[in-house]
Amino acid sequence: MPRRQLDITKDLFIAFRDDNREAFLQHADEYVRYLNWKKYGKKALEFEEIVTQIRQKVQHKDWAEPFGDKNIELTLFGDEIIKKQYPKPVKSPNVWQISRGAVVDFMPASVLLEYCIDSKRKHFSNSEFPAVIGYAPEKSEGFTRILYFLGLLDDKTKAPSSLARLIMQNDKYFEEIGTLWFLHYFISSDSRLIIWNRIANHLFAKQSFNYEDTVRLLEDQKQFHALTAFSQHLRKEFNTCIKAYKDSNFSKLNIFSSNESSSNYDKAQPYHVSDEILLAAIWLFKKRYFPSEVTLEIKTLANAENSPGRLFYLSERYFRDALDRLRVKGYIAIESLADLDQIKFIQFKDYLDVLNIYYNQKLS
Numbered sequence: 374m375p376r377r378q379l380d381i382t383k384d385l386f387i388a389f390r391d392d393n394r395e396a397f398l399q400h401a402d403e404y405v406r407y408l409n410w411k412k413y414g415k416k417a418l419e420f421e422e423i424v425t426q427i428r429q430k431v432q433h434k435d436w437a438e439p440f441g442d443k444n445i446e447l448t449l450f451g452d453e454i455i456k457k458q459y460p461k462p463v464k465s466p467n468v469w470q471i472s473r474g475a476v477v478d479f480m481p482a483s484v485l486l487e488y489c490i491d492s493k494r495k496h497f498s499n500s501e502f503p504a505v506i507g508y509a510p511e512k513s514e515g516f517t518r519i520l521y522f523l524g525l526l527d528d529k530t531k532a533p534s535s536l537a538r539l540i541m542q543n544d545k546y547f548e549e550i551g552t553l554w555f556l557h558y559f560i561s562s563d564s565r566l567i568i569w570n571r572i573a574n575h576l577f578a579k580q581s582f583n584y585e586d587t588v589r590l591l592e593d594q595k596q597f598h599a600l601t602a603f604s605q606h607l608r609k610e611f612n613t614c615i616k617a618y619k620d621s622n623f624s625k626l627n628i629f630s631s632n633e634s635s636s637n638y639d640k641a642q643p644y645h646v647s648d649e650i651l652l653a654a655i656w657l658f659k660k661r662y663f664p665s666e667v668t669l670e671i672k673t674l675a676n677a678e679n680s681p682g683r684l685f686y687l688s689e690r691y692f693r694d695a696l697d698r699l700r701v702k703g704y705i706a707i708e709s710l711a712d713l714d715q716i717k718f719i720q721f722k723d724y725l726d727v728l729n730i731y732y733n734q735k736l737s
Contacts, residue, residue, distance in 0.1 A: 375407045378407060381407055398424065401423075467567050468565050469568065470610050472515035473518075475508070475516035475518075475519055476519075477519055477621045479546070479622045481507075481508070483541070483545055484506055485502060485517075489532060495532055496530045496532065499514050502516075502531075520537075522563060523559055524537075524559040524560075535725055544732070549732075550625055553623055553625055554644075554647075554650050557626060558681065561574070562658065564678075564679060567591070568591065568614065573684055574678055574683060575590055576590065577640075578640070578686050582637065587607065615638065627641045643686050648695050651685065652699055652727050656718075658681055660723060661679075662679065667718055668715045668716065668717045671714050671715060704721070705719060
């Protein structure tokens with residue numbers, strides 16, 4: 374089955390915008406095939422004739438060669454125009470939805486990562502994954518996006534990350550509570566994921582919350598979306614997030630429970646977070662938000678947006694006790710004199726080193 378018409382025409386416009394003649398012709402041919410598939414034979418012939426004319430102009434003008442005159446360029450339709458400099462639109466890093474009908478599920482994640490690791494390749498295509506995990510193409514593409522935001526797949530190459538390889542070596546089926554806590558922190562502390570990030574930061578710690586709380590929490594985002602799209606997409610993403618903590622291995626974290634008598638979700642007693650996982654999350658927090666710092670304030674680590682203390686739902690007292698245990702182990706230094714109340718990083722290079730310690734202790 375061909376791709377959707379909107380996806381094809383979007384790629385056509387992008388190719389036209391970027392003056393990518395080869396891509397434009399490929400998508401134009403794809404659109405002709407789409408029309409034939411829809412049994413619009415007459416329209417398909419009309420478009421095919423137009424595409425043929427464009428292709429002939431491309432060949433005649435030899436558009437594959439670089440331009441000789443920097444002030445003149447050719448449009449896709451063969452006209453010479455004065456070259457104008459327009460700033461390319463800056464793409465927002467924010468993500469409203471992370472998946473296309475897919476959900477967090479660590480069983481197919483394990484299957485897919487094992488396939489990639491065993492293949493010993495550096496690049497993979499989305500087109501090969503549906504057969505591996507038994508998903509439809511669109512759902513498979515959405516699932517790989519989830520794995521990317523969990524830190525398990527590279528966005529461009531689709532190759533397993535160093536984190537994925539470490540986990541697969543030590544916890545192939547994603548059963549260790551430490552693995553789950555760290556992956557929860559990895560995705561929840563990503564400020565680009567507007568919906569998931571806000572739910573994890575602001576609602577999971579409440580005594581009770583529901584979907585209407587999420588709508589209020591995202592009120593400022595309505596200006597960027599049509600009203601219907603805002604409601605539909607927000608509901609879908611809310612369900613994706615909630616299902617992750619109800620139906621996947623994330624449920625072991627025991628962050629909230631369902632209230633069968635209402636549509637509310639009630640705060641539960643989260644499972645214990647080990648000190649090493651807390652430190653790994655601190656390293657990730659530092660990498661994402663304070664990469665050049667050698668020290669970080671304890672209150673920031675315990676309470677700030679996206680901080681480990683906030684997203685592990687720890688009291689500040691428990692957090693400080695854990696830091697003291699890490700100090701005794703020689704992993705960090707604590708400076709608490711006068712106006713200083715901070716930790717200093719004296720061991721490890723990043724969170725992967727700390728996770729190695731965690732897994733080595735578990736296996737020993």
